[in-house]
Amino acid sequence: MSISILKQGDYLIATVQTAMADADLLELREELAVKGGETRARGVVIDVAAIDVMDSFTIRTLLEISQVSKLRGADVVIAGVQPDVAVSMVQLGLTLRGVHTALDLDAGIALLESPAQATS
Amino acid sequence: MSAKVRVPISSDYDIVAARQRGRSLAAELGFTGSDLTIIATAISEVARNIVAYAHSGEVLLGLARENGRRGMIIVARDEGPGIPDIDLALQDGFSTGASLGLGLPGARRLMDEFEIESTIGRGTTVTMRKWIS
Numbered sequence: 677m678s679i680s681i682l683k684q685g686d687y688l689i690a691t692v693q694t695a696m697a698d699a700d701l702l703e704l705r706e707e708l709a710v711k712g713g714e715t716r717a718r719g720v721v722i723d724v725a726a727i728d729v730m731d732s733f734t735i736r737t738l739l740e741i742s743q744v745s746k747l748r749g750a751d752v753v754i755a756g757v758q759p760d761v762a763v764s765m766v767q768l769g770l771t772l773r774g775v776h777t778a779l780d781l782d783a784g785i786a787l788l789e790s791p792a793q794a795t796s
Numbered sequence: 797m798s799a800k801v802r803v804p805i806s807s808d809y810d811i812v813a814a815r816q817r818g819r820s821l822a823a824e825l826g827f828t829g830s831d832l833t834i835i836a837t838a839i840s841e842v843a844r845n846i847v848a849y850a851h852s853g854e855v856l857l858g859l860a861r862e863n864g865r866r867g868m869i870i871v872a873r874d875e876g877p878g879i880p881d882i883d884l885a886l887q888d889g890f891s892t893g894a895s896l897g898l899g900l901p902g903a904r905r906l907m908d909e910f911e912i913e914s915t916i917g918r919g920t921t922v923t924m925r926k927w928i929s
Contacts (some may be wrong), residue, residue: 731899764830768841768905
């Protein structure tokens with residue numbers, strides 16, 4: 677699988693390393709649901725900087741991951757959406773509404789640490 | 797169309813292959829910047845539609861020319877069950893499968909031209925074009 681999940685303090689950092697097929701995304705969803713509980717993570721950052729295309733399936737799966745994690749007590753931040761990918765998502769009509777986003781991994785962790793973090 | 801690239805589609809890994817081949821052909825044809833990602837995303841949606849509803853089919857990619865302008869043509873075709881109501885399939889949020897129902901309408905928004913031909917029991921062909929601006 678083209679994803680690594682690391683624990684850093686109270687958070688899990690999931691880094692996508694290459695273009696992902698649907699099966700990889702579903703595996704990420706399952707892994708995060710299990711590991712989130714095992715590690716008692718309070719937050720998850722998914723670094724998507726390496727994703728070249730976010731189509732409706734990718735976005736739906738990221739929304740599901742966010743909702744599942746939220747129900748398990750961990751906030752999710754999607755970090756590193758590339759500029760061209762963001763333009764394409766907006767034209768497609770999908771914008772990760774209700775999900776925290778950050779410019780990159782560092783900003784994502786900072787957002788989780790921020791006490792003033794917006795709730796969604 | 798003069799097809800430059802043919803990508804057989806039968807699994808989700810082929811969806812990735814189709815959009816990667818599409819992106820490189822688009823660059824070769826002269827598209828730049830976010831247009832490359834937009835084309836790759838539209839290919840991903842129509843290829844996914846093949847996997848989800850027809851299980852197998854193909855994506856053809858090539859150069860489009862019309863009145864002195866150049867662009868890219870993408871044809872996604874399958875011999876699947878066909879789409880009973882194309883207008884409905886092009887509405888946001890409509891899906892008979894497990895999806896957001898934004899695939900086909902999303903692909904239409906991403907491209908400059910978009911047509912669907914579908915016959916029940918015979919299959920579906922989606923033809924889309926994007927012109928170099």
